[in-house]
Amino acid sequence: MDKWSWTVDRLEGEWAVLEVEPGRAMDIPRSTLPEGLEEGDVLKISVSRERESASWTLERDEAATKERRSKIEELREELKRRDPGGDIVL
Numbered sequence: 111m112d113k114w115s116w117t118v119d120r121l122e123g124e125w126a127v128l129e130v131e132p133g134r135a136m137d138i139p140r141s142t143l144p145e146g147l148e149e150g151d152v153l154k155i156s157v158s159r160e161r162e163s164a165s166w167t168l169e170r171d172e173a174a175t176k177e178r179r180s181k182i183e184e185l186r187e188e189l190k191r192r193d194p195g196g197d198i199v200l
Contacts, residue, residue, distance in 0.1 A: 114155040115174060118147050128153070144170055150182070151175045 116128045119135055126140045126147065143153070152174035156167040 112157040112159075115171065116153045116155055117178070118149055118151045118153065120149050121147070143168060146170075150179060152178055 114130070116130050116136075119127045119129045121127075121140065124140055125137050126143055128136050128138055130136050140147075147153075147170060152171040154167075154169050154171045154174075158165050158167070
């Protein structure tokens with residue numbers, strides 16, 4: 111079984127733009143993804159192959175999403191500390 115991790119970059123109407131690797135994105139109909147996804151969520155992708163078919167399983171990775179959001183918040187706080195003039199608004 112193959113496994114990947116993709117990130118929801120943005121939601122645009124009926125489409126979700128997923129970052130499948132740095133600098134590479136893919137559009138997927140939102141209707142094919144788990145309900146309740148938000149921008150920044152991390153998805154676990156598993157592919158199971160048979161002789162003449164394959165099936166994909168996509169699920170929100172709660173732990174990876176939480177870790178990613180925490181790292182982003184740390185980066186924001188660091189940027190705020192390094193902005194003595196207060197002219198960066200996050």
